[in-house]
Amino acid sequence: MYSEPTTFSAEEYFATQLPPPTLQHEIERVREFISRQAKEGRNVVLVTSGGTTVPLELNVVRFLDNFSAGTRGATSAEYFLKAGYAVIFMHRQFSLQPFSRHYSHSTNPFLDFLEIDGVDQEGSPPIVSVTPSKRADLLDVLTMYKAVHAEGTLHTLTFVTVNDYLWLLRAVSQELSVLERKAMFYLAAAVSDFFLPRQRMSEHKIQSGKGSLHIEMDQVPKILKPMVDEWTKDGFIVSFKLETDDNLLLPKAKAALERYGHQVVIGNDLHRRKYEVVFVSRKAGTSPRASPPGSPTSAANEDQFEEYWLRIPIPDASIPPHQVKEIEEDIIVELVKRHTAWVSRT
Ligand code: PMT
Numbered sequence: 001m002y003s004e005p006t007t008f009s010a011e012e013y014f015a016t017q018l019p020p021p022t023l024q025h026e027i028e029r030v031r032e033f034i035s036r037q038a039k040e041g042r043n044v045v046l047v048t049s050g051g052t053t054v055p056l057e058l059n060v061v062r063f064l065d066n067f068s069a070g071t072r073g074a075t076s077a078e079y080f081l082k083a084g085y086a087v088i089f090m091h092r093q094f095s096l097q098p099f100s101r102h103y104s105h106s107t108n109p110f111l112d113f114l115e116i117d118g119v120d121q122e123g124s125p126p127i128v129s130v131t132p133s134k135r136a137d138l139l140d141v142l143t144m145y146k147a148v149h150a151e152g153t154l155h156t157l158t159f160v161t162v163n164d165y166l167w168l169l170r171a172v173s174q175e176l177s178v179l180e181r182k183a184m185f186y187l188a189a190a191v192s193d194f195f196l197p198r199q200r201m202s203e204h205k206i207q208s209g210k211g212s213l214h215i216e217m218d219q220v221p222k223i224l225k226p227m228v229d230e231w232t233k234d235g236f237i238v239s240f241k242l243e244t245d246d247n248l249l250l251p252k253a254k255a256a257l258e259r260y261g262h263q264v265v266i267g268n269d270l271h272r273r274k275y276e277v278v279f280v281s282r283k284a285g286t287s288p289r290a291s292p293p294g295s296p297t298s299a300a301n302e303d304q305f306e307e308y309w310l311r312i313p314i315p316d317a318s319i320p321p322h323q324v325k326e327i328e329e330d331i332i333v334e335l336v337k338r339h340t341a342w343v344s345r346t
Pocket of ligand 1: 048050067068069070071072073187188189190191192193220221222223224238239240241242243268273
């Protein structure tokens, strides 16, 4: 037991923080899903999506949250499915999901394009129909949704807290390691960097009578290192880097590759993320140097990386939402190409 803020290694984290109660059951279902996809010869991608919460109390009333609607993850999952991948979609409860994302309650509520017909015909029950102008788009989405369900290529898992996320991520990664190079990890979730260990949480709602509130949080362990070195076996790992300062995006993306030794970092600026991303990867024939966590990327290493920018035009506001080009379509095309090359290098 401890009371002071600590810097946890991943190992210490899992030794001291409790798993979600449903973890074992969830993982058995994941194992079945992976085994079926393996028999059918599919590549499987784990897509993480949405933000994690950090509860401040054990009987949780208040929590810190991370920005993210889950648009990147839900949209990407759909393009992976179209590309023939099986998808484990691990998302924040109530964030956007593949297919239903097109009919989000806030931007495109489905009740707005349903109509009630035949109300004035005596004796016959009213019929609910889709507004004619919306039918073609709905048919496209529905056809894909039904096909994915019939093929059983989408498996969904939910998390709420950063603790749920970390336990699930480790367990799913370990299960996916049986696929070796045929597994891809696409880490689009916005994960909290800080958390409050359960040993220092108030059991009950924090009371307001004592004036201002001071909470010292611990750093969430960096999980990419154990993911690369221990949990996965030759899987193709794609992480994201979000920044609001352009000058930090490339240095931070390169530092992450140098430190963790995975395959791709996709850098995105908060405000331009829907129209512009940069893939950062190591040039063929270079390898990461052993460096302690937190050390900067040295200038000498800069030329060991390559950048590949993807841009799409900013859509005109008059274009209907379903006709707007989505950058995730191009991101997935590029990743499938790179993953295919990775698989064939065995
Ligand atoms: O959902 P949207 O609104 O469409 O927004 C999409 C997005 C901007 C959130 C997404 O494109 C994105 O950039 N996600 C990563 C956000 C981020 O800054 O992550 P990070 O720098 O804290 O972490 C780096 C990487 O490691 C990320 O891939 C993250 O998912 C992963 N990570 C980080 C910490 C941790 N403990 N576990 C992790 O898996």
